[in-house]
Structures are given as structure tokens and as C-alpha cells.
Amino acid sequence: MKILTFTGKTPSEALKKAKMEIGNEGMLIETKEIQKKALGREALYEIVIGIDENELPSTYKSRIPTPASDKSLLQKESKEILFDISNAAKQISKISDVTQPFENKYDGYSQPAQKTVESKELKDIKTEINKLTDKVKIIQNMFWDEKSPDIESQIPSEFAEIYRLASQSGMNREHLDTLMQVTLEHMPLKMRENSATVKRYFQTILRKMVPIRREKPLSVGTKKVIMLVGPTGVGKTTSIAKLAARYSYLLDKKYKVGLVVLDTYRIGAVEQLMQYARMMKLGIETVVDPPEFSTALESLKYCDYILIDTMGSSPYDKDKIEKIYECLNTNTTEYSVDVVLVMPSSIKYEDLKITYENFETLGVDTLMFTKLDETMSFGNIFSLSYETKKPISYFSVGQEVPEDLVCASNDFLIECLLHGFNRSKA
Ligand SMILES: Nc1nc2c(ncn2[C@@H]2O[C@H](COP(=O)(O)OP(=O)(O)O)[C@@H](O)[C@H]2O)c(=O)[nH]1
Numbered sequence: 242m243k244i245l246t247f248t249g250k251t252p253s254e255a256l257k258k259a260k261m262e263i264g265n266e267g268m269l270i271e272t273k274e275i276q277k278k279a280l281g282r283e284a285l286y287e288i289v290i291g292i293d294e295n296e297l298p299s300t301y302k303s304r305i306p307t308p309a310s311d312k313s314l315l316q317k318e319s320k321e322i323l324f325d326i327s328n329a330a331k332q333i334s335k336i337s338d339v340t341q342p343f344e345n346k347y348d349g350y351s352q353p354a355q356k357t358v359e360s361k362e363l364k365d366i367k368t369e370i371n372k373l374t375d376k377v378k379i380i381q382n383m384f385w386d387e388k389s390p391d392i393e394s395q396i397p398s399e400f401a402e403i404y405r406l407a408s409q410s411g412m413n414r415e416h417l418d419t420l421m422q423v424t425l426e427h428m429p430l431k432m433r434e435n436s437a438t439v440k441r442y443f444q445t446i447l448r449k450m451v452p453i454r455r456e457k458p459l460s461v462g463t464k465k466v467i468m469l470v471g472p473t474g475v476g477k478t479t480s481i482a483k484l485a486a487r488y489s490y491l492l493d494k495k496y497k498v499g500l501v502v503l504d505t506y507r508i509g510a511v512e513q514l515m516q517y518a519r520m521m522k523l524g525i526e527t528v529v530d531p532p533e534f535s536t537a538l539e540s541l542k543y544c545d546y547i548l549i550d551t552m553g554s555s556p557y558d559k560d561k562i563e564k565i566y567e568c569l570n571t572n573t574t575e576y577s578v579d580v581v582l583v584m585p586s587s588i589k590y591e592d593l594k595i596t597y598e599n600f601e602t603l604g605v606d607t608l609m610f611t612k613l614d615e616t617m618s619f620g621n622i623f624s625l626s627y628e629t630k631k632p633i634s635y636f637s638v639g640q641e642v643p644e645d646l647v648c649a650s651n652d653f654l655i656e657c658l659l660h661g662f663n664r665s666k667a
């Protein structure tokens with residue numbers, strides 16, 4: 242047995258919607274006025290319908306939100322209680338005709354016919370139903386999350402699926418609450434009626450919340466210098482190779498690309514990039530001390546794109562960051578350097594934030610997230626860019642050079658966030 246709710250400006254409008262959605266089967270359990278008519282505001286009624294799951298049209302079944310899987314015990318309990326309610330409701334309908342199969346029985350503003358004299362048996366059943374209804378409400382609220390008392394009371398059932406997806410995505414709790422708040426406040430009432438329209442609206446809000454820096458073709462005569470910074474092992478060198486291949490031969494226009502390796506650790510660690518440079522026949526310069534940085538850029542001035550890889554190893558990247566900072570600070574060339582902070586999407590939001598704070602002093606322009614193929618949840622990425630207001634420029638979705646690189650787009654990130662990473666959609 243499923244308990245469904247429908248809303249409308251009048252009870253009969255809500256009933257019409259119910260009929261359109263689930264046909265004539267089902268039983269009217271309750272009619273509530275959930276919003277009083279006021280100046281400039283329509284009244285809002287909600288009707289509660291109980292329907293046997295087998296009688297639900299197949300098109301409707303698929304739209305009923307499924308609660309979180311890890312709460313299966315609660316689900317079971319909830320189902321049993323719902324079943325009890327419907328059984329009790331059926332008994333009442335037999336005894337007193339209070340709840341009726343809703344076909345042709347209720348089509349106006351007035352409440353359903355009610356016998357004035359109630360038998361003791363009927364009263365007992367009603368009390369029982371009230372108790373069970375309260376229990377269902379408690380269980381429904383537990384499906385949301387115990388930690389968010391303010392938002393949970395406002396979340397309508399149509400939001401269940403989207404709320405579950407977002408809260409399982411690793412998104413920061415406060416961001417999720419803001420997101421739900423904004424969605425609830427701004428969503429037109431008529432869009433709230435089913436989970437499909439709720440989801441669409443929610444996706445629109447998500448898209449607007451996440452900053453993205455789209456790749457633009459270089460305008461004539463301009464050059465771009467891009468430096469990848471970030472912890473060791475996140476995929477900077479691999480990404481430099483992917484970008485180098487992209488700019489030098491994968492785009493419509495073929496650009497001249499040069500590489501710089503800023504080696505703050507030990508000579509020899511540059512070999513990985515040297516190999517890529519040889520394969521792609523690209524100029525490459527190595528910088529060990531900061532004064533060499535400007536010289537390296539000058540010697541690659543024939544290039545349209547100069548890509549700078551940084552490496553080094555020290556606890557919390559402190560020495561490395563200081564050295565990079567010095568290079569940027571003593572840059573005497575005409576080039577401004579676009580600093581891209583590279584981070585793996587496989588670590589949780591709190592760790593991403595610590596990494597960001599470590600590298601923030603370098604004046605981060607954009608964020609690049611790697612290893613999207615190694616994670617199932619993407620709310621951490623969303624939350625970091627939302628929190629820092631730093632746009633995302635690229636995603637790395639695997640180890641293969643050059644193909645596993647995706648230019649950032651809102652659609653791609655939101656798709657990952659709600660449905661997981663899908664290589665075919667990259
Ligand atoms: N699965 C996966 N592995 C990656 C990705 N990007 C880089 N890697 C791997 O991560 C390891 C470290 O990469 P590297 O570019 O050397 O990291 P760096 O220390 O930041 O320069 C290598 O084994 C790469 O193949 C990615 O998007 N997905």
C-alpha cells in the first residue's frame with residue numbers, strides 16, 4: 242500500500258490531479274487545508290490517497306522516490322505501518338463510509354460525509370489511525386537526516402529522491418541545506434507536484450551555483466601561461482601532458498606549446514615530462530632556482546601556450562609552495578601566469594578545503610579535479626568550488642594521455658553529482 246499526496250487550489254482540483262496520475266483506484270484518507278487563502282495568494286489543499294501498489298499505473302510507480310538504501314529497516318517499518326493504516330482505513334470505510342473509494346464520491350469543497358454518531362469500535366480505530374499516522378511522520382522525518390531539524394520539516398515528499406542523491410554526494414551539509422532552502426523558496430508551486438519537475442528545477446539551481454571557467458580559443462596575438470600546482474601524486478604531470486597534446490594537435494587550431502618544469506625537489510624527477518616533450522616534439526625548460534623562471538618563460542616566447550609543471554616533496558608542501566611563490570613574485574616577463582590548483586576528486590570535502598587553504602597564497606585562478614574515474618561522489622567538488630568561488634577549468638577522468646581530459650561544464654558536473662561519472666557522457 243502506498244500513501245500519496247496531491248495538492249490543489251481546491252480539494253476537487255487536487256482530486257482531479259490524483260485521478261489523472263493514478264486513475265480511479267485508491268482511497269481518500271484525508272483532506273487538509275495547508276495554506277489559507279490570503280491577499281495575492283491562493284489557498285492550497287492537500288489530499289492523502291492510499292492505493293494498493295499493484296493498482297498504481299506503471300508510469301507513476303517509477304516516479305515514486307525511493308528512500309536511502311541504508312535505512313532499509315526504517316523502510317520496512319514504515320511500509321508495515323502504512324499497510325496498517327490502509328487496513329484500518331478500509332475497516333472504517335466498511336463500518337461508517339467515512340473514507341470512500343474516491344471515484345465519484347467527493348467532488349466539492351465540502352468535507353466528505355461523516356456519520357455524526359460514532360460507534361465505540363469506530364472511535365478506537367480512529368485513535369489507532371492517529372497514532373499510526375504520527376509514527377509514519379516520525380519515520381518519514383528520519384529518512385531525511387537527524388542532523389538538519391530546520392530543513393527536514395519543510396521538505397515535501399516529492400523532494401525525497403533529489404535530497405537523497407544530493408546528501409549522499411559528499412556535499413557539505415550547510416551547502417545542501419542552502420540548496421534545499423533556495424529550491425523550496427523559489428520553486429513555483431506547480432513544479433513541486435512531482436519528483437521529475439522538482440529534479441529539473443534543482444538541477445537548474447545547482448548549475449547556477451557552481452562556477453565554471455570555460456576554455457576559450459586564444460585571441461590573435463595573445464599567449465597563455467598556465468601553471469599547475471597541487472600536492473604530489475594528484476596528476477599534475479599527466480594533466481600537463483594531456484593539455485599539451487590538446488593545444489598542440491587536438492583542437493581545430495594547432496597551437497605552439499612549450500613546457501616548463503619547476504623542480505623544487507631533485508633533478509631527475511623531470512624525466513616523466515621530458516618523455517612527453519620528446520614524443521610531442523615540444524620545447525621544455527627546467528627551473529630550479531626562482532631567478533631562472535623568467536629566463537625560461539622568455540626562451541619560450543615563440544609559443545602560444547606555456548604550460549608549467551611543478552613538483553617537489555615536503556610535508557604539507559610548505560617548501561614547494563614558498564619556492565613557487567618566489568618564482569611568481571620575481572616574474573619579470575610580460576606574461577601573467579594562470580595558476581590552476583589540481584586536486585583529486587577522491588578525497589573528502591574537508592581535505593580538499595585544507596589543500597586549497599595551503600595553496601591559496603599562490604593566487605589560485607581556477608580549480609582542476611583529477612581521478613573522477615576513481616570516485617562515486619562528487620558533492621565534495623561542488624562544495625569546494627561553491628565555497629571558494631573559484632571556477633573549475635578541467636576534469637581529469639583517467640590515466641590515458643591525451644584522451645582522459647574533460648573541459649569543465651556545469652552539465653557534466655551536475656550529471657556526475659546526481660548520477661555518477663559515466664565515461665560515455667564525458
Ligand atoms: N585513475 C586516474 N589516475 C590518474 C589520473 N590522473 C593521473 N593519474 C595517475 O596518478 C599518478 C600520479 O600522476 P602524476 O601526473 O605523476 O601526478 P603529479 O605528482 O601530480 O605530477 C599516475 O599514476 C597517473 O597515471 C586520473 O584522472 N585518473
Ligand SMILES: [Mg+2]
Nearest residue numbers: 477478551552
Ligand atoms: Mg609530477
